[in-house]
Amino acid sequence: MLFGYEWDLSSPLAFAISILPILLTGMLVTIQATVLGFLVALVLGLVWAVLKGAPSRFIAWPAKVVTEFIRDTPLLVQLFFLYYVLPEYGIVLPAFMTGALALGIQYSAYTSEVYRAGLEAVGSDQREAARALNLSSARTFTHIIVPQAVPRIVPAMGNYLVSIMKDVPVLSVVTVLEMLNVAKIVGDRTFDYLVPLSMVGALYLIMTLVASTGVRLLDTWLPKQGIPLK
Amino acid sequence: MHWTEYLPPLMEGAWVTIQLTVYSTVLGAALAFAAGIGKLSSNWLIKAVSVAYIEVFRGTSLLVQLFWLYFALPIAGMAIGIDLRLPPVAAGVLALSLNIGAYGAEVVRGAIQSVHQDQHEAARALNFTPRQTLWNITIPQAIPEMMPSFGNLAVQNLKDTALVSLISLGDLAFRAEQIRNYTQDSTTIYSMLLVTYFGMALVLTAIMRSLEAYVGRWRTARS
Numbered sequence: 001m002l003f004g005y006e007w008d009l010s011s012p013l014a015f016a017i018s019i020l021p022i023l024l025t026g027m028l029v030t031i032q033a034t035v036l037g038f039l040v041a042l043v044l045g046l047v048w049a050v051l052k053g054a055p056s057r058f059i060a061w062p063a064k065v066v067t068e069f070i071r072d073t074p075l076l077v078q079l080f081f082l083y084y085v086l087p088e089y090g091i092v093l094p095a096f097m098t099g100a101l102a103l104g105i106q107y108s109a110y111t112s113e114v115y116r117a118g119l120e121a122v123g124s125d126q127r128e129a130a131r132a133l134n135l136s137s138a139r140t141f142t143h144i145i146v147p148q149a150v151p152r153i154v155p156a157m158g159n160y161l162v163s164i165m166k167d168v169p170v171l172s173v174v175t176v177l178e179m180l181n182v183a184k185i186v187g188d189r190t191f192d193y194l195v196p197l198s199m200v201g202a203l204y205l206i207m208t209l210v211a212s213t214g215v216r217l218l219d220t221w222l223p224k225q226g227i228p229l230k
Numbered sequence: 231m232h233w234t235e236y237l238p239p240l241m242e243g244a245w246v247t248i249q250l251t252v253y254s255t256v257l258g259a260a261l262a263f264a265a266g267i268g269k270l271s272s273n274w275l276i277k278a279v280s281v282a283y284i285e286v287f288r289g290t291s292l293l294v295q296l297f298w299l300y301f302a303l304p305i306a307g308m309a310i311g312i313d314l315r316l317p318p319v320a321a322g323v324l325a326l327s328l329n330i331g332a333y334g335a336e337v338v339r340g341a342i343q344s345v346h347q348d349q350h351e352a353a354r355a356l357n358f359t360p361r362q363t364l365w366n367i368t369i370p371q372a373i374p375e376m377m378p379s380f381g382n383l384a385v386q387n388l389k390d391t392a393l394v395s396l397i398s399l400g401d402l403a404f405r406a407e408q409i410r411n412y413t414q415d416s417t418t419i420y421s422m423l424l425v426t427y428f429g430m431a432l433v434l435t436a437i438m439r440s441l442e443a444y445v446g447r448w449r450t451a452r453s
Contacts, residue, residue: 072428072432074389075389076396077406077423081421085417085420166292170393180293194306197297200294201290201294208288
């Protein structure tokens with residue numbers, strides 16, 4: 001029994017149906033961790049992008065080194081680092097929060113590149129035209145650059161959302177009860193790993209299919225020319 | 231324990247990680263070519279198998295694939311009367327290369343499709359068979375296009391090898407975890423671990439860059 005649901009071992013099909021609610025409880029945690037990690041990645045990535053684009057070399061260069069370091073080290077090790085090292089300095093976070101933070105930090109290195117590429121893809125002629133029209137630099141950014149950069153940024157961000165979702169099972173090592181961990185516990189107790197792990201695989205396929213279809217729809221819905229802010 | 235005493239076991243683990251990375255990247259590249267070319271095949275069966283492989287392994291999590299191969303496959307084998315128990319090394323290399331191969335397949339497909347249509351027409355005009363066109367015209371031109379993405383995938387693969395420590399394979403992350411359990415010196419060990427992975431990634435990136443320059447050398451020679 002797990003989360004108040006009994007399993008039925010009479011046949012593989014009955015077993016699969018009986019553990020579905022248990023796995024869906026785990027799926028909810030997976031989705032929560034994905035969303036929270038994605039939000040951290042969006043915000044922190046923007047911070048990195050701004051720092052990397054800073055005019056001063058003393059700010060831009062360290063930011064580049066840090067993001068390169070984050071990008072080139074495994075999520076698992078970063079997660080262990082946060083989970084075991086932060087408490088030594090008095091920062092005690094629940095496992096779920098630590099996990100979402102690790103996901104966000106890892107992917108912020110990737111999202112910062114998306115922001116940078118998206119902003120740079122807006123041609124310099126646009127900036128020149130805005131200057132010729134006597135727009136202030138703040139207004140140029142909010143009304144000319146951002147509306148045109150958003151349609152380029154959104155699809156790439158969507159792909160990273162799907163990637164984050166696929167990395168959530170790593171959080172099981174710090175006792176987060178996401179879908180894979182729940183399936184593993186069911187397997188440990190029933191000695192049948194085949195049904196729960198195969199179901200996790202199938203549920204993952206459905207989740208990524210739904211998410212990537214959503215991203216594609218969003219991509220076709222977004223006007224390519226840019227989004228008017230009014 | 232002084233931190234220098236952690237180095238010998240960590241280096242032992244690093245060697246396992248390097249071996250895992252090399253084996254799974256090479257096997258993954260082979261799978262990538264097979265599935266990438268298969269997806270463009272005119273034979274519907276080859277195409278369906280390639281598409282199914284790519285979608286399943288890109289659509290699910292690597293850790294799920296690893297656990298499935300290590301924990302679930304033996305039970306599936308038992309049901310049909312075959313011993314499918316894999317040693318951790320085999321399960322790890324297989325999961326890593328199947329995963330990276332699926333991502334690589336899309337790179338291979340994209341690179342092959344990016345070869346200009348004129349080249350196909352010229353090959354046909356010169357009476358090349360489809361097989362000759364693929365191996366002598368298309369792929370030599372597509373390989374330099376693939377290399378930057380393959381470089382990223384190789385680093386991705388190196389990072390992913392850390393996950394095999396979860397099926398008790400004695401790689402770098404596993405050794406570090408053992409030392410930590412013994413000494414409780416988390417900060418030192420995990421810092422060393424992060425730096426070691428970073429160093430290995432930098433070396434791997436440099437290797438992939440020179441490989442990229444090597445396979446693309448005819449391009450600069452021509453222009």
